[in-house]
Amino acid sequence: MTELGLPEDIQACLFDLDGVVTRTAVVHAAAWKETFDAFLRARDGEHYRPFDPAHDYDEYVDGRPRADGVRTFLASRGIELPEGGPGDPPDALTVHGLGNRKNELLLEKIRTDGVEAYDGTLRYLEAVRARGLRTAIVSSSANCRDVLRSIGAEHLFDVRIDGVVAAERGLPGKPHPDTFLAAARDLGVTPARAAVFEDALAGMDAGRAGRFGYVVGVDRVGQTDALYAHGADRVVKDLAELGEKQ
DSSP, rough: OTTTSTTTTTTTEEEOTTTBBBBTTTHHHHHHHHHHHHHHHHOOOOOOOOOOIIIIIIIIIISSSSHHHHHHHHHTOOOOOOOTTTTHHHHHHSHHHHHHHHHHHHHHHHHHHEEEEEBHHHHHHHHHHHHOEEEEEOSSOOTTTHHHTTTTTTOOOOOOOOHHHHHHOOOTTTTTHHHHHHHHHHHHGGGGGGEEEEEEEEHHHHHHHOOEEEEEEOOOSHHHHHHHTTTTEESSSSSGGGGGGO
């Protein structure tokens, strides 16, 4: 292992955004809960079963593209909705309508409360780049570039594969490995020479499916065992731990 806590042959690092670089995973979970609870209450009445951020978010939504998160969660409750389209209004009872409502709520929360970065991640990124490794941000978020700019971190990444780029290229999102594979290609490295940094179970699945050289799980919410079960080679609570001896 190098002083970065990575295998010697790793040449590039691929980072998720929410929960790894920024403290926005909890904001996403809150926006999803507000969206789904309003939908379920209207559908099932006051005795509806609420969206559970401690289980439903991690299992069905976290790390996935917005529409995939809607489909996966609704399927877990045996609910089907029309697909609709990306331009559906946020009050439309469609997959895309619910997804757009969630995004509207998310942006409201970000505008109100702002975005914070994880200092340990920013220091680790600086150390990675200082040692000549290339870096990419890989996120399902269509707001990725704006979030990076808001924390002054856009310059820390050589490549950006986000929800906008994935839609342009027709890349399926996590747990499929395609967005991470695209980032590795754009950086000019093979998956075996790239490390993935993720906090989502879907991201762990993507790292394993893509046969990446090293997969680091970032445990912000007490799911270390689940991250290992989904394919992590190592789990840390903060990326600052990677330089420490194991």
